[in-house]
Amino acid sequence: MIIHPVARRILARLATSLVVVWGSITAAFLALHALPGRIEDILAGDLIYPGLREAIIAEWGLDRSLFAQYVDFVGRIAAGDFGLSYVLRQPVAQIVGSQIWPTVHLASAAGVLALILAGVAATLTAGRGRLARGLAAAVELTCASAPVFWIGILLLMLFSFTLRWFPVSGAQSWQALVLPAVALALPTAGLLAQVLREAMERALEQPFVVTVRARGLGEGLIRLRHVLRHAALPAVTLGGWLIGGLLGGAVITEKVFGRPGLGTVTLNAVLSHDVPVVLAVVLLAAFIHVAASTLLDIVYVVIDPRLRQQ
Amino acid sequence: MTAGTPLVDIEGLSVRFGADGPAVVHDVDLVVHPGECVALVGESGSGKSVTARSLINLAGPGARTTSRRLLIGGEDASRFDAARWRRLRGTFAGLVMQDALTSLDPLRTIGQEVAEVVVHHRLPVGRRRIGELVADTLARVGVPEPEVRARQYAHQLSGGLRQRALIASAIAGQPRLIIADEPTTALDATVQAQVIAVLKDRVREGAGLLLISHDLAVVAGIADRVHVMRAGRVVDAGPTAEVLARPRHPYTRQLIAAVPSPQARGSRLASARIAPDDAGGPIRILREPLPARPAVSDEVVLEARGLTKTYRHRGGRNATFTALEDVSFSIRAGEVVGLVGESGSGKSTCAKIVLGLLEPDRGSVRLLGEPWSGLSERARRPRRAKLQYIPQDALSSFDPRYRVKDIVGENLPGLDAAAGARRIGTLLEQVGLAPALAERHPRSLSGGQRQRVAIARALAAEPALVVCDEPVSALDVSIQAQVVDLIAELQAKLGTALLFISHDLGLVRHMADRLIVLKDGRIVEAGDAIGVFDAPAHTYTRSLIASLPAPLLAGPASPHPIGTRL
Numbered sequence: 001m002i003i004h005p006v007a008r009r010i011l012a013r014l015a016t017s018l019v020v021v022w023g024s025i026t027a028a029f030l031a032l033h034a035l036p037g038r039i040e041d042i043l044a045g046d047l048i049y050p051g052l053r054e055a056i057i058a059e060w061g062l063d064r065s066l067f068a069q070y071v072d073f074v075g076r077i078a079a080g081d082f083g084l085s086y087v088l089r090q091p092v093a094q095i096v097g098s099q100i101w102p103t104v105h106l107a108s109a110a111g112v113l114a115l116i117l118a119g120v121a122a123t124l125t126a127g128r129g130r131l132a133r134g135l136a137a138a139v140e141l142t143c144a145s146a147p148v149f150w151i152g153i154l155l156l157m158l159f160s161f162t163l164r165w166f167p168v169s170g171a172q173s174w175q176a177l178v179l180p181a182v183a184l185a186l187p188t189a190g191l192l193a194q195v196l197r198e199a200m201e202r203a204l205e206q207p208f209v210v211t212v213r214a215r216g217l218g219e220g221l222i223r224l225r226h227v228l229r230h231a232a233l234p235a236v237t238l239g240g241w242l243i244g245g246l247l248g249g250a251v252i253t254e255k256v257f258g259r260p261g262l263g264t265v266t267l268n269a270v271l272s273h274d275v276p277v278v279l280a281v282v283l284l285a286a287f288i289h290v291a292a293s294t295l296l297d298i299v300y301v302v303i304d305p306r307l308r309q310q
Numbered sequence: 311m312t313a314g315t316p317l318v319d320i321e322g323l324s325v326r327f328g329a330d331g332p333a334v335v336h337d338v339d340l341v342v343h344p345g346e347c348v349a350l351v352g353e354s355g356s357g358k359s360v361t362a363r364s365l366i367n368l369a370g371p372g373a374r375t376t377s378r379r380l381l382i383g384g385e386d387a388s389r390f391d392a393a394r395w396r397r398l399r400g401t402f403a404g405l406v407m408q409d410a411l412t413s414l415d416p417l418r419t420i421g422q423e424v425a426e427v428v429v430h431h432r433l434p435v436g437r438r439r440i441g442e443l444v445a446d447t448l449a450r451v452g453v454p455e456p457e458v459r460a461r462q463y464a465h466q467l468s469g470g471l472r473q474r475a476l477i478a479s480a481i482a483g484q485p486r487l488i489i490a491d492e493p494t495t496a497l498d499a500t501v502q503a504q505v506i507a508v509l510k511d512r513v514r515e516g517a518g519l520l521l522i523s524h525d526l527a528v529v530a531g532i533a534d535r536v537h538v539m540r541a542g543r544v545v546d547a548g549p550t551a552e553v554l555a556r557p558r559h560p561y562t563r564q565l566i567a568a569v570p571s572p573q574a575r576g577s578r579l580a581s582a583r584i585a586p587d588d589a590g591g592p593i594r595i596l597r598e599p600l601p602a603r604p605a606v607s608d609e610v611v612l613e614a615r616g617l618t619k620t621y622r623h624r625g626g627r628n629a630t631f632t633a634l635e636d637v638s639f640s641i642r643a644g645e646v647v648g649l650v651g652e653s654g655s656g657k658s659t660c661a662k663i664v665l666g667l668l669e670p671d672r673g674s675v676r677l678l679g680e681p682w683s684g685l686s687e688r689a690r691r692p693r694r695a696k697l698q699y700i701p702q703d704a705l706s707s708f709d710p711r712y713r714v715k716d717i718v719g720e721n722l723p724g725l726d727a728a729a730g731a732r733r734i735g736t737l738l739e740q741v742g743l744a745p746a747l748a749e750r751h752p753r754s755l756s757g758g759q760r761q762r763v764a765i766a767r768a769l770a771a772e773p774a775l776v777v778c779d780e781p782v783s784a785l786d787v788s789i790q791a792q793v794v795d796l797i798a799e800l801q802a803k804l805g806t807a808l809l810f811i812s813h814d815l816g817l818v819r820h821m822a823d824r825l826i827v828l829k830d831g832r833i834v835e836a837g838d839a840i841g842v843f844d845a846p847a848h849t850y851t852r853s854l855i856a857s858l859p860a861p862l863l864a865g866p867a868s869p870h871p872i873g874t875r876l
Contacts, residue, residue, distance in 0.1 A: 207412045211405060212415065213368055215430060216400040226415050
């Protein structure tokens, strides 16, 4: 059977991703067993009532061999079953599933916003005069170094308490999403803009830009049609790291703006030693990372035809 | 030459960068008519590219242009605003640059790149679709299977096809003027001839061609008129035949003499002077001879037997590519062996195997009578110093943090600081560099100086054999002559054997005692260098020799007058 080289590459990449996912599940299993104390005590969290230990042992099969437990663990996670939260007395999948969407909304809104802000800033300022670049660099550095919660509090003070344009907390309306998304996007945008601008300036030095100018294209088209795509390559490399940052930042942002979401779930789970939930969140974060880096590798090949062969 | 309005008619063009920077182009007059080719010739930094790009207002950021007359297509271009210049680019004038791999957007298909000028200016395409126009344009510049090529990317095409695609992208808007800036530099001789032919066709169709090159020999076959530029000024100008036959400026004479010719063998290229000739006949070149060479001994320095190397294509099953097949040769002490072939002929693979950087699949290499290939690197190390290397791009072969003295000193182990410094100073003087350069970083040196540092590094090890892999291909002709002279002189004095690899047949003829011609990984011809040139046996060798630019001076073959002192 003949498989297209690009398809073959993507399939190979997906296969390695599966191995990484399996590795992270194994790591979680080993970590659970490496913790000091008995597993049933750890899984029970702060909860004590008669019969609980026995129920946990029965459910997790803790009386069986370690290998049987491991096979069972991998199998259950592969089927999407993360077990029960004994603290909340609910299936973990249900807890995480109900709270994941506000976080996804926030992180993706912030991600898109950061991309747009960075793209516009870099396209407008790359290779321009010293003043424009200096100003942009200063703003970007401030954004990139400021903690999310600090930006969040500033935004709240200005737009919610003083101007009253946006609600202080909640997740009911789209207005409630604006301030958290901006707070979360700014540090990412600052970093991304710096990388993008530097890459654009390097691309603008390339001989093909002279060729394109000699075809009569104006500065804007040169940047949008030719240079931006070249600049996107190093930015994509940074992408996996930024997605991680967005997820981590979302947890804090949710707390500042009083939004429901994975942040609250995680925090509560950690505070009440609700290990099954913590385990699920850790695995989820690993899966998202793997998915993101797989996706970015494919994006690479889409952007740069030079990577498609060999 | 041709009646009608000149495409370019400028007088007194000066270009400076910044408000009070020095003029990089000074008082240049230039006229290009439809249907003629005008060449700007000079070394890098002579202002030829800036002059040409000023014609489409693309001399670079901060360029300030002044002129007494600046007529582009009969209109006063000094009044053009930015939008008017943009309308002119691509439609009135097309630009072809060096190296299509970087001059075409590598992330876009050939078709997209060729179509861009037409789509952007909304040029009339008649009843054809854009795709057909692209295919037609590619076909016009001799690209086979244009529909297939249009869907490919620059990196998927060979060097020659790429350069044709770049020309296609420049002429798709049917410009009346083509500006070609070093369009054939770094291309093999045969490909170079093909690209020049493509440009010639455009001139025959009525386009004006402004051709920029550092190599007078390249433009000689196509240009109607030549302007020789140096340090921003035109020092010599006129009809090509006249400039070549009676060069007025010493620099032009130098350029003419710098091209290796059959007569130049055994003499210094850069030493050439034009013989004073009162009769007004064709000029004669006098050159200083190189030092006498010791006789080649019978001792074999390097012996290659049946070298074969096959690469497997990744992805495809059983798809293999034979880079080298059954290649045998030997190099004796003090001998210069030339290895000639086009890109992809297996020259580089051969060099890597000789240098012990790559193991052959079959066959063996012996160095100084002992096995060399098939050994562990540890076993090779004691004899490494005996085998040195001069690369094409010296800069990338230097550790970027090293100074010149560190680079040369690396091949001088076991010397204390004072003795090392003395030896480095001597070596630098030997390669014609001031000892003070030892403290400099190579990136602050010129291309010619870097190449000299690479030579000093090779010499420091007192090698028995030096592999020179295209050692001057990246240099301007005039600098090339100086570096070639240096290599030849040191070879004669020290009696070091050389494996001289080049795609430039003229250069190999100048340097080599014996010649090996490689094609598709096989030796198609080998023998005494002069003999092969005078009576090539293989058709491929004949085609290589035929693609050499014609000698610039068609005078009687005058042997160099021995002992001339000038």
